[in-house]
Amino acid sequence: MISKPNSALVIVGHGSTVNPDSSGPTLDQAEAIRREGIFGEVYSAFWKEEPSLRQVLHMVDAEEVYVVPNFISEGYFTKTVIPRELELEGAITERDGRTIKYCEPVGNHELMTDLLIGRAEEVGAGVRPEETTLFIVGHGTNLNDNSALAAKREVERIRARGRYAQVLNAYMEEAPLISDWHLLAEQPNVIVVPFFIADGLHSYQDIPVLLGIESETGAAASQREVFRHNPHHLRGRTLYYANAIGTEPRFAQLILQQVEKFDRAHEVMAVL
Amino acid sequence: MMRDLTEALHGWLEDGSRQIGEVLIRCIPAGHELRHIADRDSTGLVTSSRAEEAQKIALLAEDGSYRPLKTAPTLRRGWSLELSTVAEVRRALDLLYPAMVGIFRDFQAGTLHPVMLRETLGRQSGMYAVTRKLSDPQAQALIGSVCRSDGGCLKTILWKIDPALGITSLPTEKFDPAACQASLRIAEPLPMLCHEACNILVARAREVVKSPTPKE
Numbered sequence: 423m424i425s426k427p428n429s430a431l432v433i434v435g436h437g438s439t440v441n442p443d444s445s446g447p448t449l450d451q452a453e454a455i456r457r458e459g460i461f462g463e464v465y466s467a468f469w470k471e472e473p474s475l476r477q478v479l480h481m482v483d484a485e486e487v488y489v490v491p492n493f494i495s496e497g498y499f500t501k502t503v504i505p506r507e508l509e510l511e512g513a514i515t516e517r518d519g520r521t522i523k524y525c526e527p528v529g530n531h532e533l534m535t536d537l538l539i540g541r542a543e544e545v546g547a548g549v550r551p552e553e554t555t556l557f558i559v560g561h562g563t564n565l566n567d568n569s570a571l572a573a574k575r576e577v578e579r580i581r582a583r584g585r586y587a588q589v590l591n592a593y594m595e596e597a598p599l600i601s602d603w604h605l606l607a608e609q610p611n612v613i614v615v616p617f618f619i620a621d622g623l624h625s626y627q628d629i630p631v632l633l634g635i636e637s638e639t640g641a642a643a644s645q646r647e648v649f650r651h652n653p654h655h656l657r658g659r660t661l662y663y664a665n666a667i668g669t670e671p672r673f674a675q676l677i678l679q680q681v682e683k684f685d686r687a688h689e690v691m692a693v694l
Numbered sequence: 695m696m697r698d699l700t701e702a703l704h705g706w707l708e709d710g711s712r713q714i715g716e717v718l719i720r721c722i723p724a725g726h727e728l729r730h731i732a733d734r735d736s737t738g739l740v741t742s743s744r745a746e747e748a749q750k751i752a753l754l755a756e757d758g759s760y761r762p763l764k765t766a767p768t769l770r771r772g773w774s775l776e777l778s779t780v781a782e783v784r785r786a787l788d789l790l791y792p793a794m795v796g797i798f799r800d801f802q803a804g805t806l807h808p809v810m811l812r813e814t815l816g817r818q819s820g821m822y823a824v825t826r827k828l829s830d831p832q833a834q835a836l837i838g839s840v841c842r843s844d845g846g847c848l849k850t851i852l853w854k855i856d857p858a859l860g861i862t863s864l865p866t867e868k869f870d871p872a873a874c875q876a877s878l879r880i881a882e883p884l885p886m887l888c889h890e891a892c893n894i895l896v897a898r899a900r901e902v903v904k905s906p907t908p909k910e
Contacts, residue, residue: 428696440762442753480793480799
């Protein structure tokens with residue numbers, strides 16, 4: 423296990439100005455890592471909430487700061503917004519007596535495939551995989567974001583393991599659309615795993631409407647009295663809807679492993 | 695030498711009771727107690743000794759609405775935190791009012807650099823790139839509405855619209871770190887400083903620019 427008592431870790435999430443649950447997983451992962459005592463300091467920072475990316479470095483005492491984006495994919499936020507707002511010059515930035523080390527986003531980690539399969543098995547416990555269609559659902563967008571590509575990559579990896587009869591990627595805003603799930607799925611059982619960080623606006627409120635579980639966008643998860651129960655019998659199928667993959671507690675380990683990966687990569691580069 | 699914010703906070707708390715935003719910090723035999731300023735004489739508060747409870751306290755307002763802006767004057771009442779170390783006080787304050795203690799430390803050290811609104815809007819991209827079209831009168835009206843201490847935000851503003859254009863839509867105390875922005879002043883306040891327009895203001899600027907008839 424790594425030990426960095428003189429370093430700080432900053433986990434960056436998207437956050438939301440409308441949904442109180444959006445920042446929850448990032449705050450939870452930060453708290454889990456803080457309790458392990460690996461870093462001298464652990465903070466969260468957000469694009470849409472506080473502390474913002476413009477504020478967070480003022481909280482830090484340490485001279486070495488690791489920044490890990492808690493994002494599903496490499497793209498607009500990890501390549502443009504976070505570096506710009508933190509005034510990063512690349513993987514390593516030296517500024518005001520500090521060294522800021524910018525790690526890869528959590529979604530890039532190779533263990534993501536195992537976590538997605540684990541989540542599908544958990545939500546569809548007892549369901550025969552050979553009679554099941556598994557959907558990995560991403561946001562999908564026309565902007566320069568790679569979330570759709572990341573979902574597709576994970577689907578190919580899961581498909582290669584041959585466990586589920588059918589594995590498909592689907593999106594909220596581009597084809598194949600998750601709202602067409604009943605047309606795309608060939609199997610009687612359908613498991614849907616949202617490839618999102620939080621059970622926020624998209625995965626808790628929007629996708630259930632697109633699936634037909636809800637007739638209209640409901641309240642946020644934390645503001646409902648009853649959490650939804652699986653399975654849902656809809657459109658002639660048995661549908662299981664999982665929590666967003668980012669709520670998986672093992673995400674904290676992925677964050678730490680992205681730090682280790684950064685150190686390994688830059689040690690090798692230093693030697694070369 | 696590594697900075698030590700906990701030590702700086704220890705120094706600020708040495709002289710007795712302090713106030714930050716709507717939070718009153720008092721010395722108690724077991725360490726420090728945090729509570730809402732309006733609860734200064736209240737009894738029967740829900741008390742915790744865990745700094746992490748501050749996260750839940752800061753999340754929702756009294757009416758159950760979400761508080762994306764933690765420095766909004768909507769902190770709910772009815773709680774107290776009894777914390778044994780200054781490190782725990784720092785942790786609780788970082789959850790109640792994220793980054794405010796660290797920003798004040800850097801302000802005192804002379805290393806906090808205010809960023810003009812035009813610079814903040816000018817570097818936006820994607821859906822927020824349009825905010826650079828915000829006119830000066832629109833900016834004045836928007837800031838006067840979103841940032842006001844009574845109902846908007848309790849931070850003290852350190853930036854201007856541009857170096858030659860100050861904000862005229864808010865009272866002069868809004869720009870004075872020595873002034874108390876909360877409606878009640880119970881103890882010597884630690885100012886909450888705004889060195890750059892937040893994303894909530896930027897998002898509202900987008901609404902104003904996109905609106906056919908400006909709302910503000």
